Amino acid sequence: MAPWADLACPGRFRRRPERLRLSLERLGTTFIKLGQALSMRRDVLPDAYIVASQALQDHVVPFPTKAAIEEIERGLGRPVGELFAEFDATPLAAASIAQVHTARLHDGRDVIVKVRRAGIKQKIDRDMRALTWLTRIALMLSPRLRHYQPLRVIDEIWSNLSKEIDFRREAQNIKRFAVAFAEWPTLLLPDVVDDLVCETAIVQERSGGLRIDDPAVKSMGPRLAQNFVDAYLHQIFILGVFHGDPHPGNLFITQDKRICFHDFGLIGFLDRAARRKLAAFTIAFIRQDADWLLDAAIDLGVLGGEMDRGEFRREAGGDHCRLCRDAA
Numbered sequence: 001m002a003p004w005a006d007l008a009c010p011g012r013f014r015r016r017p018e019r020l021r022l023s024l025e026r027l028g029t030t031f032i033k034l035g036q037a038l039s040m041r042r043d044v045l046p047d048a049y050i051v052a053s054q055a056l057q058d059h060v061v062p063f064p065t066k067a068a069i070e071e072i073e074r075g076l077g078r079p080v081g082e083l084f085a086e087f088d089a090t091p092l093a094a095a096s097i098a099q100v101h102t103a104r105l106h107d108g109r110d111v112i113v114k115v116r117r118a119g120i121k122q123k124i125d126r127d128m129r130a131l132t133w134l135t136r137i138a139l140m141l142s143p144r145l146r147h148y149q150p151l152r153v154i155d156e157i158w159s160n161l162s163k164e165i166d167f168r169r170e171a172q173n174i175k176r177f178a179v180a181f182a183e184w185p186t187l188l189l190p191d192v193v194d195d196l197v198c199e200t201a202i203v204q205e206r207s208g209g210l211r212i213d214d215p216a217v218k219s220m221g222p223r224l225a226q227n228f229v230d231a232y233l234h235q236i237f238i239l240g241v242f243h244g245d246p247h248p249g250n251l252f253i254t255q256d257k258r259i260c261f262h263d264f265g266l267i268g269f270l271d272r273a274a275r276r277k278l279a280a281f282t283i284a285f286i287r288q289d290a291d292w293l294l295d296a297a298i299d300l301g302v303l304g305g306e307m308d309r310g311e312f313r314r315e316a317g318g319d320h321c322r323l324c325r326d327a328a
Contacts, residue, residue: 017049025060027127035056036056065089071200072115084104084111086103167200167265173265181231188254207260212259214253
């Protein structure tokens with residue numbers, strides 16, 4: 001088909017972002033995470049592709065229960081019958097990295113069992129090496145791509161995935177947050193069951209509720225939004241550590257109207273210096289002070305390189321502050 005043929009079929013343009021999303025989902029874990037990372041890069045993708053990438057979810061076909069049980073028993077060192085009084089063979093949920101089964105401990109506690117897909121670590125490493133190789137070729141063919149630092153993006157995704165698939169690390173994260181927010185009546189962080197954690201499986205207290213994007217919670221919207229913001233302000237500016245993947249699939253509203261956080265495989269850290277700079281940026285944004293916002297953005301590393309500061313201030317100043325719009 002001629003390259004201009006799409007001009008006669010504008011619907012094809014609208015379908016391309018959706019086709020990209022579906023392709024990434026079919027390619028699996030590595031490419032789903034790549035799409036999620038790109039969904040935050042408006043400097044790389046057009047808006048239609050950003051929207052499509054933001055819709056990427058890790059909901060995939062579950063793997064066989066037999067394989068899940070083998071991974072649990074291999075990791076935790078005991079048969080499922082000894083570990084649990086009851087174990088539901090039907091997965092509660094499945095994602096690209098792991099799937100979740102419900103169970104009951106011998107002491108009567110209801111729990112969830114998160115088990116990693118067999119061979120996922122090797123698959124991720126293989127995919128990331130291939131992506132790195134292809135990206136290096138693309139950079140040789142089109143040096144202009146260096147502006148977007150694609151190798152840096154790939155390295156970051158690879159590093160995050162390596163952390164995310166180690167459930168021992170996730171268990172440490174959960175315990176840290178459970179202690180930090182133990183006295184918060186607006187939040188629920190289901191704790192890890194001691195001694196039932198390994199690299200490939202984790203057992204956690206069971207909780208549930210409505211997804212935060214469920215229409216049924218709309219009436220609670222303003223109060224939940226305030227509680228959510230308060231929780232993140234505390235994480236970022238007080239704790240210096242924050243939940244790094246707060247999409248609707250990881251946030252539930254319990255029957256007693258608390259926000260329940262799930263999936264602590266990915267968390268972020270901020271040292272004191274970064275927190276101070278971020279606080280300055282936030283205050284400048286609230287005050288809509290373009291001059292201060294520019295300085296704060298440069299301090300944070302959001303902007304860099306050579307620039308005509310006077311020209312930038314003129315372009316960003318007044319009621320049409322571009323930086324303010326971008327930050328919003």
